[in-house]
Amino acid sequence: MASLDVTTQARLQRVRDRIERAARAAGRDPRQVALVAVSKTFGADHIRQALAAGQHRFGENYLQEAVAKIDEVARTESGHGVEWHFVGPIQSNKTRELAERFDWVQSLDRLRIAQRLSQQRPADRAGLNVLLQVNISGEATKRDR
Numbered sequence: 001m002a003s004l005d006v007t008t009q010a011r012l013q014r015v016r017d018r019i020e021r022a023a024r025a026a027g028r029d030p031r032q033v034a035l036v037a038v039s040k041t042f043g044a045d046h047i048r049q050a051l052a053a054g055q056h057r058f059g060e061n062y063l064q065e066a067v068a069k070i071d072e073v074a075r076t077e078s079g080h081g082v083e084w085h086f087v088g089p090i091q092s093n094k095t096r097e098l099a100e101r102f103d104w105v106q107s108l109d110r111l112r113i114a115q116r117l118s119q120q121r122p123a124d125r126a127g128l129n130v131l132l133q134v135n136i137s138g139e140a141t142k143r144d145r
Contacts, residue, residue: 008046008049008050008052008053009052009053012035012037012050012053012054012055013053015035016035019033019035034057035055035057036057036058036059036085036087037050037055037057037058037059038058038059038060038061038087039058039059039060039069040059040060040061040062040065040066041065043069044068044069044072044073044076047069047073047077047082048073048076048077051073051077051080051082056080056081056082056083057083057085058082058083058084058085059084059085059086059087059106060084060085060086060087060088061086061087061088061089061107062088063086063088063094063097063098066084066086066101066102067097067101070084070101083103083104084101084102084103084104085102085103085104085105085106086098086102086104086105086106086107087106087107088107089107090105090107090108090109090110090113092112092113092116095113095116095117095120096116096120098117099116099117099118099120099121099122099128100120100121100122100125102128103126103128103129104128104129104130104131105117105128105129105130105131106130106131107131107133108130108131108132108133109132109133114130117130
């Protein structure tokens with residue numbers, strides 16, 4: 001594992017402190033709030049630094065960039081319980097890699113994509129966690145595709 005960068009540790013601690021204060025102010029248990037560090041544009045070295053500081057959930061929104069980082073981090077940090085979240089728009093031709101490599105998809109907006117992700121999820125992996133985007137405002141630009 002990478003040695004701990006004090007700046008990364010300090011930044012993460014500031015964010016965790018803010019989350020704790022906000023959760024308590026809202027009457028929630030801070031332990032029930034999960035921090036997902038969006039690591040797009042940051043390399044695997046930054047992810048290793050965050051892992052050393054106790055951060056284990058990472059979000060990516062560019063599939064090709066994510067795949068390279070997932071593979072690199074897996075080679076050097078196996079066994080550290082990294083949880084990968086896809087947070088970007090989903091193209092139907094990319095669902096197989098999403099289903100195979102991610103633990104969460106936070107941008108699911110179409111039934112067809114949900115079906116593809118479900119069909120393409122490897123049998124040896126736990127079910128894919130998803131967050132659904134729902135158009136409650138009725139905006140025409142956000143209608144089902």
